[in-house]
Amino acid sequence: MENRKERKERIGVVTSNKMEKSIVVSEVKKVKHPLYGKFVKQTKKYVAHDETNDCNIGDTVRIMETRPLSKSKCWRLVEIIERAK
Structure with a gap:
C-alpha cells in the first residue's frame, strides 16, 4: 500500500469570516531581503x-x-488555538 504524503499545516490569524462555512486566514512570515539584509x-x-x-x-x-x-x-480548520480578545 502506498503511504500518503504528510499534510501541510499552517498557523495564522482569521481576517475574514463573512462567507458561509469559510474563513480567510493570514499567515505572516519575516523574510530577509536578499540584497539589503x-x-x-x-x-x-x-x-x-x-x-x-x-x-x-x-x-x-x-x-x-x-x-x-x-x-x-x-x-480546513483543525483547531482554534486562541480566541480574539
Missing part, C-alpha cells in the same frame, strides 16, 4: 473550510491541507 514581513492568505462557523476575526487558528473543496478553498 533587512527583515521584511510577507503575508499569505488561505481560504479554509470552517464547518461549524465557529471562528471570529482575530482568532489564532491551525489549518491543514485537504482536497480541493472549491476554486480557492483547499484548507
Whole structure:
C-alpha cells in the first residue's frame, strides 16, 4: 500500500469570516531581503473550510491541507488555538 504524503499545516490569524462555512486566514512570515539584509514581513492568505462557523476575526487558528473543496478553498480548520480578545 502506498503511504500518503504528510499534510501541510499552517498557523495564522482569521481576517475574514463573512462567507458561509469559510474563513480567510493570514499567515505572516519575516523574510530577509536578499540584497539589503533587512527583515521584511510577507503575508499569505488561505481560504479554509470552517464547518461549524465557529471562528471570529482575530482568532489564532491551525489549518491543514485537504482536497480541493472549491476554486480557492483547499484548507480546513483543525483547531482554534486562541480566541480574539
